Amino acid sequence: MLAIQLAITGLQTGALYALTAVGFSLIFGSTRIFHFAHGASFVIAAYFFYATFGAGWGVIPAILASAFGAVAFGLLLDRLVYVPIQRHEGSFFTVFVASFGVGIAVQNVIGMIFGRGYVTVNTSLSRSVEMFPDVYVSPLAWIAILCAAIFLGGLQFFLRRTHTGMALRALADNPELVRTFGLNPRAIQAAAFAIGSVIVVPAAIITSATTGLSPAIGHHVMLISLAATIVGGIGSISGTMLAGVLLGLAESLALLIVDSQWTEAVTFAILFAFIIIRPSGLLGRATAH
Amino acid sequence: MLNKLKFAGAVAVLTGLALPAMAKDHVIGALFPLSGPNAVYGDVFMAGSDLAVEHINADGMLSGPMSIAYEDSQGLPQPAVVGMTKLVNVTGVPYTLSAFTGVSKAISTLGQRNHVVAVNGGGVGPDLAALGEYFWNVIPLVNLEVRAVVPYLTGEMGLKRMVLVYIDDPFGQAIQSELGSAFEGTDAELVEVLSVPVTAQQFSGVAAKVRSAKPDVVYIASYGAQQLQIVKQLRDNGVDAQIVSYSGYITPDALALPQSEGIVVTGQAVDYASDDPVTKRFVTDFKAKFDKDPTAYNVNYYNATLLYGLLAHALEQEGKDVTGENLLAKRLEMKTFDLVGGTVSFQDNGTLLSPIEVKQIKDGKTVTLSTVQIGG
Numbered sequence: 001m002l003a004i005q006l007a008i009t010g011l012q013t014g015a016l017y018a019l020t021a022v023g024f025s026l027i028f029g030s031t032r033i034f035h036f037a038h039g040a041s042f043v044i045a046a047y048f049f050y051a052t053f054g055a056g057w058g059v060i061p062a063i064l065a066s067a068f069g070a071v072a073f074g075l076l077l078d079r080l081v082y083v084p085i086q087r088h089e090g091s092f093f094t095v096f097v098a099s100f101g102v103g104i105a106v107q108n109v110i111g112m113i114f115g116r117g118y119v120t121v122n123t124s125l126s127r128s129v130e131m132f133p134d135v136y137v138s139p140l141a142w143i144a145i146l147c148a149a150i151f152l153g154g155l156q157f158f159l160r161r162t163h164t165g166m167a168l169r170a171l172a173d174n175p176e177l178v179r180t181f182g183l184n185p186r187a188i189q190a191a192a193f194a195i196g197s198v199i200v201v202p203a204a205i206i207t208s209a210t211t212g213l214s215p216a217i218g219h220h221v222m223l224i225s226l227a228a229t230i231v232g233g234i235g236s237i238s239g240t241m242l243a244g245v246l247l248g249l250a251e252s253l254a255l256l257i258v259d260s261q262w263t264e265a266v267t268f269a270i271l272f273a274f275i276i277i278r279p280s281g282l283l284g285r286a287t288a289h
Numbered sequence: 290m291l292n293k294l295k296f297a298g299a300v301a302v303l304t305g306l307a308l309p310a311m312a313k314d315h316v317i318g319a320l321f322p323l324s325g326p327n328a329v330y331g332d333v334f335m336a337g338s339d340l341a342v343e344h345i346n347a348d349g350m351l352s353g354p355m356s357i358a359y360e361d362s363q364g365l366p367q368p369a370v371v372g373m374t375k376l377v378n379v380t381g382v383p384y385t386l387s388a389f390t391g392v393s394k395a396i397s398t399l400g401q402r403n404h405v406v407a408v409n410g411g412g413v414g415p416d417l418a419a420l421g422e423y424f425w426n427v428i429p430l431v432n433l434e435v436r437a438v439v440p441y442l443t444g445e446m447g448l449k450r451m452v453l454v455y456i457d458d459p460f461g462q463a464i465q466s467e468l469g470s471a472f473e474g475t476d477a478e479l480v481e482v483l484s485v486p487v488t489a490q491q492f493s494g495v496a497a498k499v500r501s502a503k504p505d506v507v508y509i510a511s512y513g514a515q516q517l518q519i520v521k522q523l524r525d526n527g528v529d530a531q532i533v534s535y536s537g538y539i540t541p542d543a544l545a546l547p548q549s550e551g552i553v554v555t556g557q558a559v560d561y562a563s564d565d566p567v568t569k570r571f572v573t574d575f576k577a578k579f580d581k582d583p584t585a586y587n588v589n590y591y592n593a594t595l596l597y598g599l600l601a602h603a604l605e606q607e608g609k610d611v612t613g614e615n616l617l618a619k620r621l622e623m624k625t626f627d628l629v630g631g632t633v634s635f636q637d638n639g640t641l642l643s644p645i646e647v648k649q650i651k652d653g654k655t656v657t658l659s660t661v662q663i664g665g
Contacts, residue, residue, distance in 0.1 A: 002501050009493040009526075108324065116328035117542035118514040126525045134500065136527040211490050212521055214514040216326045220490055252494040260495050261457045261484040 001134040006252045012141040014248025015148035018241045019203035020221055021228035022152060023196035029235035030172040030192045033082055034092065036099040037073075038225055039218025040106035041197045045070035045204035046213050047110055050121055067201045074197030077102060078190055103218055110215040120212035121205075140210055147202040152241045155199060159237065164191055172235055227271045233284020242282055246270070315355040315611065317597055318376035318385035318405075320362040320369050320392060327364035327389070327513035329542055330586070334388055334411060335359070336579055337587035341594035344570065350598045352605050357594070358382065364513060366395035377403045383613045384597045386590060387424075389512075390414030390460035397424045404613035408596065410589030413536060414463040418638045422617060426640040427593045427628075428585075429663065431460075432467045434535050434555040437645035437661035439471040442553070445659070448505035448531055449477040454495060454519055455510035457484040464510035464535070480504060485511070485519070492519050496526035506531045509538070517546055524548040539584055539648075539655060549650045557585050558644040558660050559630045567595075571629045592628040599626055 024038040048069035053062035081098050090098075125143070128136035159165035170178050171188045178185050207213070228247055232239030247267050254266040274281060319338060321331040338357055345355050358380050360372030369389075373396040376382045385400070387393045388411030397420035400407040407424050409417055413431035417424070442448045453468055455461035465482060472479055481502035483495055499507055507530050509519050516538060523532070525548075536556035543549050561572050561583070571591055575583045600619045601611045609615050625634045633641050644662050648655040 002497060005497040006494055009497060013491055013493070111324070111328060115542075116324070116332065117540070118326075118329070118517040118546070119542065120517075120521060120546065122547055126521075128525055128527050130527065136497075136500070138525060210493075210522070210525065212514070212518050214326050216324070216328070216514070217490070220488065251491065255494045255498055259484065260498065261486055263494065264486045264489055 001132070003253070003256060004132075005135050006255055007249065008135070008137055008141065010249035010252030011245070012144050012248070013252055014245035015144040016203045016206060016244075017224050017228055017248045018148050018244030019144075019151060020200055021225040021232075021240050021244045022155065022237060023198075023200040024222075024225035025229040025232065025234075025237060025240035026155070026168070026199070027192050027196040028229060029237070030168045031082075031189050032092070032172075033189075034096040034099060035077075035193075035196070036096060036222060037077055037102040037106065038196070038200070039220075039222040040103045041070045041073055042200050042204045042207075042221045043106060043110055043213070043215060043218045044073050045197075045201045046208045046217070047114055047215075049201075049205045050119055050208050050213060051114070053121055063201070063205065066205060067198050070197040070201050070204070071194050073106075074193035075190055078193040083186065083189075103222075107215045107218060114215070116215055118212055118214050119208075121209040123209050126209045138210070140206055144202075144206050144210075147206070148241075148245075151199055151202060152237075155195070155237060158195070164188070168192055168195075224267070227267055231271055231274045231281055233281025236281060236283040239281050239283030246282075314353045315351050315597075315601060316358055316380060316382055317355070317594070318373075318380060318382040319357050319359045320372050320376075320385060320387050320396060321359060322364035322389070322513075323359065323361040325363040325365070325513075326515065329540055330364065330388065330411060330513065331361075333540060333584065333586045334386070334590045336575070337410075337583070337590035337592075338386060338594045340571070340575060340578065340587075341591045341598070344574070345595065345598040350602045355598065357386070362389065362392045364389045364392060366391045370395050370399065372396075373399045373407075377405050383611055384408070384616055386410065386593050388412055390417060390463065391458050393417050393424070394420065394459055397421060400424060400613075404617075406613050406616050408593040410593045411537075411586055412460070414460045415467065416459065416463060418636075418640045422639065423613060424639060425620070425635065427596065428536075428589050428641070429557050429643045429645060430640065431464060431535050433645055433663050435464065435467040435471050437663070438533060438553065438555045438647055439468070439475075439477075441647045441659055441661075442506055442531075442533060443475055443477040446506075446531065446553075450480045450503065450505045451477065451508055452481040452483065452499050452502050452504040452506075452530075453479060453508045453510065454483045454485065454492075454499065454523075455508075456512065456515065457486055460512070461510050464508070468508060485515070487515075489515065490518055492522040493526050495519070496523045496528050499523060499528050499530075500526070504530045506533055508532075509534045512537045514542075517543055517549075520552070521546065521548045536585060539586075541581075544650060544653045544655070550652075552650045553658070554648050554650065554655065555645055556648065556655075558646045558657075559585055559588050563631060565627065565631055567627050568629045568631070588629045592630075592633075595628060596620075596626060599623075 027035045045066045049066035052065040125139045128138040167188045175185050228243040232243030251263050254263045321334050323331040362369035369392040384406045387407045387409045390412040393409045393412045400423045401421040410427045415430045415432040533553040538554045600616045647659040
């Protein structure tokens with residue numbers, strides 16, 4: 001029964017990891033911007049939901065406020081930080097440092113506004129019920145898995161069946177060719193930030209009710225996003241989804257074999273194994289340089 | 290040549306003006322977590338230390354204004370050592386406030402080597418009693434808390450099967466060691482021990498392991514946001530056993546957490562209703578300034594800061610320099626101090642003794658269940 005319990009728990013964690021990581025993967029894969037502030041998008045979405053839901057806005061308005069916060073942050077960051085740096089031929093490292101700095105600034109601003117302590121959204125949905133003897137599942141676990149399926153399936157549809165989605169994929173492959181076809185790479189980049197930011201919203205909201213929040217949570221979000229992106233294969237949305245679920249499951253099921261202190265190390269052991277054995281990741285394409 | 294003379298003159302004037310002022314200023318250091326998941330502690334600690342500075346300055350206790358140079362330790366050893374190095378070598382403080390077991394152990398060698406006093410009011414690892422003569426504790430250490438709570442749990446509450454969930458760092462390891470020996474000779478047992486990494490945030494799997502051990506009581510030994518994440522996720526994942534923790538759990542965000550209801554915690558006993566003038570002034574001014582009741586951490590850092598004021602005042606009265614060596618010598622000479630909670634004295638190892646209270650969280654506040662006197 002412990003194995004079943006850990007598998008269900010791992011699926012829930014993996015669904016949240018996938019939702020968290022896919023946004024980063026989409027932005028990094030299509031724009032090559034190392035968006036370290038993706039963790040800050042997560043934090044902003046979570047705290048917007050926490051504040052508005054706590055103020056009695058109701059679930060739907062609070063979700064919309066959360067989505068607004070994340071998307072506005074993503075777009076403003078792109079417009080006011082990344083685009084100016086790129087315009088001056090800013091290097092990959094310059095963009096990374098700028099993004100890192102913004103992440104720290106957001107952490108401190110959130111701390112100043114909401115306090116630096118731990119907060120959580122209280123809901124009975126986070127309370128597990130016994131489905132079978134010794135197997136407990138919370139309604140939020142099902143919601144997390146359902147959200148992951150809907151959002152990630154929707155994203156795949158969007159990327160394959162819509163013009164903007166195809167343009168995003170094209171931008172990842174060849175920005176010059178995109179320009180040749182009369183498309184505006186800057187506008188497509190902005191779309192990547194909007195979609196990459198909004199897709200983190202369900203994970204941020206569910207995390208606010210299950211794990212709880214502190215302004216510093218963004219660093220952990222980035223670690224997971226980075227690990228899932230590399231394990232899944234840089235540029236591969238499907239690979240990142242799969243890797244997110246795999247990492248969540250591995251972290252949970254590892255408790256069957258190793259002491260609890262090693263569960264996080266399992267994530268990075270998988271990451272190192274992929275870097276050494278299969279650098280292109282689960283579904284990434286091998287490239288020659 | 291004229292420019293050189295002007296420059297030399299300006300330096301001479303500035304030096305002449307600045308030196309007497311610097312000699313009178315009293316700057317002490319503090320290594321508190323001001324960012325990261327433990328930042329909430331920094332706010333609590335600073336509330337106490339800043340109030341003490343206000344009182345010391347208002348009383349004109351020292352020859353010049355006193356201030357605290359805060360460095361952000363993040364509650365982690367590595368940034369703390371960077372901060373301590375700056376405080377010792379750049380700011381030149383003779384006395385610094387410290388917090389957290391790992392941080393305190395990391396900076397203690399710098400203090401010992403440079404003869405800078407470090408005073409801990411927040412870390413509770415038992416090792417902190419043996420960090421040398423320049424490291425003092427104004428907080429009873431967690432071995433005393435464990436010794437106070439285990440008999441209460443097994444005797445008064447009849448809880449026999451304990452699971453320990455502890456953070457994998459020097460503090461957590463100290464609790465594990467202490468609990469292991471606390472159960473010897475009793476009919477209670479430690480049925481499962483689960484350590485978690487410092488950075489872990491997901492504990493639903495740990496909750497499944499806890500549940501499968503079928504405990505009567507779960508001891509949580511962590512700190513900051515992580516300990517609240519553990520408690521919430523244990524409760525959310527069907528762990529209904531009694532939860533118990535230590536003094537580090539008593540923070541404003543923990544008391545506000547609905548899942549904290551009923552948790553048993555330990556902490557030093559402080560008589561806030563005492564009639565002594567130091568305690569009365571502290572309680573009155575703290576409530577006026579922060580509009581809430583003080584906690585033991587507020588008291589500890591008030592006391593740690595006030596202790597500097599008392600020692601430095603005594604040294605200045607004798608015309609001696611306020612250095613780490615002289616502060617240590619004066620503490621050993623004075624022996625007793627009027628601090629918040631009454632007149633106190635240090636043990637030979639530089640640690641204050643205090644009775645331990647076993648409390649329970651009810652409606653967002655702690656209610657005392659029992660007070661245990663601790664022998665020296």
